[in-house]
Amino acid sequence: MTEIRPHDLFEAARGAMGKAHAPYSRFPVGAAILDGDGQVHTGANIEVISFPEGWCAETTAIGHMIMSGGKRIAEVAVIAEKLDLCSPCGGCRQRLAEFADAGTLIHLCDAGGVRKSVRMDELLPLAFQTETIG
Numbered sequence: 001m002t003e004i005r006p007h008d009l010f011e012a013a014r015g016a017m018g019k020a021h022a023p024y025s026r027f028p029v030g031a032a033i034l035d036g037d038g039q040v041h042t043g044a045n046i047e048v049i050s051f052p053e054g055w056c057a058e059t060t061a062i063g064h065m066i067m068s069g070g071k072r073i074a075e076v077a078v079i080a081e082k083l084d085l086c087s088p089c090g091g092c093r094q095r096l097a098e099f100a101d102a103g104t105l106i107h108l109c110d111a112g113g114v115r116k117s118v119r120m121d122e123l124l125p126l127a128f129q130t131e132t133i134g
């Protein structure tokens, strides 16, 4: 099996961004998740005319991963057409954290490739948990 590299994830996210349904914000976003079994799952943002009902690229990709049988997130790439670095929104950080580990890398991309890679626990420090601390 060919190893998936961050640049491959970037390309998958960029391809997914081309499928965004973002007629209201005109702000296409793409995401790609590498799961623990080496499979890649992609997503784009999907907007709805009643604006709060739309959802993010990362969320679409998580749905694809779960429905394809993927269990854990090994790496993520995110790209937005109109931003140099698209960092996942707060809600998506929590959704990603559900399936990621503290050290899972999230690659923030621009049109040329990966520009910055951050750990899950940098994106969502002090994440909510129900286990007793200490």
Ligand SMILES: O=c1ccn([C@H]2C[C@H](O)[C@@H](CO)O2)c(=O)[nH]1
Pocket (backbone or CB within 6 Å): 022, 025, 027, 028, 029, 030, 044, 045, 046, 047, 054, 055, 056, 057, 058, 086, 087, 088, 089, 092
């Ligand atoms: O991390 C993010 C941030 C925003 N969006 C989408 C939501 C909306 O469709 C558009 C503008 O906010 O970008 C994402 O897909 N991912």
Ligand SMILES: [Zn+2]
Pocket (backbone or CB within 6 Å): 056, 057, 058, 059, 088, 089, 090, 091, 092, 093
């Ligand atoms: Zn989001």
